[in-house]
Amino acid sequence: MRLPERQLAVLEAASATDERTIDEIAAETGLKPETVTGAAFDLRDEGLCSVVETAAETLGLTDEGRRYVDDGLPETRLYRAGLALDADESAVSMGQVIGEADLDGPEVDIALSNFARKGFGSIDSGELRVDPDADPDADSEAAALAALADGETPDAADAVLEQLDSRGLVDHGESVTRSVTLTDDGVDALMMGIEATETVAQVTPELLASGEWRDVEFSEYNVEADAPTTRGGRKHVLRRTADRVKDVLVGMGFQEMEGPHADSDFWINDCLFMPQDHPARTHWDRFALDVDPMEDIPDELIRRVESAHRDGWGTDGDGYHSPWSEEFAREIALRGHTTSLSMRYLSGIAGAELEPPQRYFSVEKVYRNDTLDPTHLLEFFQIEGWVMAEDLSVRDLMGTFEEFYRQFGITDIRFKPHYNPYTEPSFELFGEHPETGEEIEIGNSGVFREEVTGPLGVDCDVMAWGLALERLAMLTTGAEDIRDLHGTLADIEFLRDAEVSY
Template sequence: MRLPQRQLAVLEAASATDERTMDELAAETGMKPETVIGSAFDLRDEGLLEVTETAVETFDLTDEGRAYVDDGLPETRLYRAGLALGADESPVSMGRVIGEADLDGPAADIALSNFARKGFGAIDAGELTVDDDADPDADPESAALAALAAGEDPEVDDAVIEQLDSRGLVAVGESVTRSVTLTDAGVDALMTGVEAAETVAQVTPELLASGEWRDVEFSEYNVEADAPPASGGRTHVLRQTADRVKDVLVGMGFKEMEGPHADSDFWINDCLFMPQDHPARTHWDRFALDVDPMDDIPEELLRRVERAHREGWGTDGDGYHSPWSEEFAREIALRGHTTSLSMRYLSGIAGGELEPPQRYFSVEKVYRNDTLDPTHLLEFFQIEGWVMAEDLSVRDLMGTFEEFYRQFGITDIRFKPHYNPYTEPSFELFGEHPETGEEIEIGNSGVFREEVTGPLGVDCDVMAWGLALERLAMLTTGAEDIRDLHGTLADIDFLRNAEVSY
């Protein structure tokens, strides 16, 4: 019998009595693992080897999980800090305990959400108490992390692993181990003698030019053999969602708006009848830029907007009677919403003078100084839209949403009355997450107040909305954390495999 050299090497390294793994064969033969695997499957097809596959569940610590092995879980640190401050005897301010535990940002939120769940104590009215009978050292989650860090198999129930996986502390996967043993035919072949055949894997220019291709023996290709996974490029799921949103809105008769990411506070907030002393306009929520103020704001429009703030607009308007500064209005910041584009278009500064009816939208990035969590990022995409027409009502607005979300297979949108400085009536939109069943806020909407449309020169109704593209993507892909979609913590495997359903 004659076999290619690579197959002969694998056959001779195999055993009739002991299972040999592909890695062991690769180490013994000095060949690449994929070459060994291909040869083993070829020999299996010849009846000379038996190949067995064993699937094993794997658990790997994430970077966050490794950090907690060294520092302790946040809830454990919170418990120990509470004990140190005497919270086992009387309640202690939650902020004081968090400071003692040296927890900040997301770590504090994580500690608080898991503290009561594990029975470490209770939190009520901003004060924390600890249960001195609790034993953090016996916490199965901590024990499992320590075992994984030591390279041991964590002997815990599935619920603990699922909890660690959901917290992003452990990555659960599956590995397949392939082993081979010689069959009787393989033993007989080795006993009677097997010669190495010179084979060629591919046709080369030299073989063609010399004519040697007629005399050589070519290797056979096993198209069923495993190969290393190859991940090609694809459209990001968020871009897929954005493209679909644009298609839907254009199909509903809307035109697209565009405009600057950095704009004056006048267009971002003042035109929206947002008082200049509103908390959302402070540095806590706003990204101000150290650049020259904006000069090209129409003077007449500036005065009308100032008048609306100071005195109100219309017969029933009363204004805010609060400070209003033209200097502040001209300052530049990153837009916190794309309604700045709506103000530019409604005023006629962008897109020219408009006559009703009109429909416009944008799908653009906005920037807010929010605390990062599963539904908030510092920058995200907003679906802005508005309709200008005579005699619009809330029923028209709700019907528009129902038609829009129906295009994505979402038919259970819920509405909740809400307050906005710039719309009346106003309401928020909520949708049910397909995986968790949790109700998440997906947008805000309403009919612009006269204090908004009047200074812009619009004398008919305008209904408007701002929807979160990422949260729509969460509903259509099943993502449970906005950070799985984009950012430094994005789940690459999820992005490679997720499909937008609609």
């Protein structure tokens, strides 16, 4: 019998009475484990050996867990800082102890939530006191992390490991151990003698040129053998969705807008005929910035917008008759919608061509002081767009949406009448989630009121909209939570596998 050298080496290293693992055979033969694995499967196919696979659960450290092995758990650092500040004798300001512990960002909340749980002390009215009898060196969670860092199996109760898992400090995995045993045919083959043959793994230019390829023996490839998973980088699903949106809108004849993320309230809200005492303009809903007010706003435009707010615009306009402050209008905040870009472009200050018909869009980030939930984030991407033309109607707006979403395979858009201070008529858009069947709001739209377009110097119809990029991605990828797409809770496996409609 003739066998390739690597197969013969594995066969000779295997035993008929004892199972030998791939790693043990690799160490004895000097071959790589993956080479031994391939040879063992080839020998199994020839009936010369058997291969048994045993799966076992593994436990390893996450990056955060490794960092705590080196730096100490946040609650332990908080305890030691308290001792250093004599918090075992009298209460010390919590902020002072946190500073002494050099805790930053999420570590502060982690330390505070686990400090009392472990009996390290107490926190009351912003002051911290440590228990001098506590022993952080006997912390079972820290001991388990240290054991894992040393490659050992932690001698810890299941409750401790579950706690570490809930804190995201350990990773559960699965390992497969392969063991090789000689069969009777394998033993017989060895006793009869096996000739080693030199095999060639691949055809080379030299073999082809010399003609030697006709005489050599090529290695066989086992396409069923396990191989390590290799993952390359890829563009984030939201960025790919944004690129697709831009392609679609450019294909529909739109031009892209750009502008500042931090802008004056004048461009963000006042130009939109949003009253200055509107609840959405309070500090509860906007992110105001402590910077100098914006000076470079045309004075004449400010006067026209103020007039629209106070007295209305046109023959039937009435205005709000509510307080209006130029000082407030010039204050800077993070934009809550990209309609601030639309106002800049429609006013002509951004250098846009304003001879109708015109179409403009943007796909940019906006910032809102919302409560986090499956469909809301503090910062997200908005698909802004507007069309300027004569005699526009709601049917034009609805038809634009139907064509846009059809490019993503979404054909069941529903429209609901709505109120906006800046558009009339107005309506919201809803789509059905492909997995849950839930109705999800995906945008808001309407035709700009004369109180918006008039002060800007626009004398024809403008229909506009703000659509949610993340919610479009939810409908196209099947994500059930907006936080699966980006942020600290993002599902990495989902992002690797998610596809964008083309």
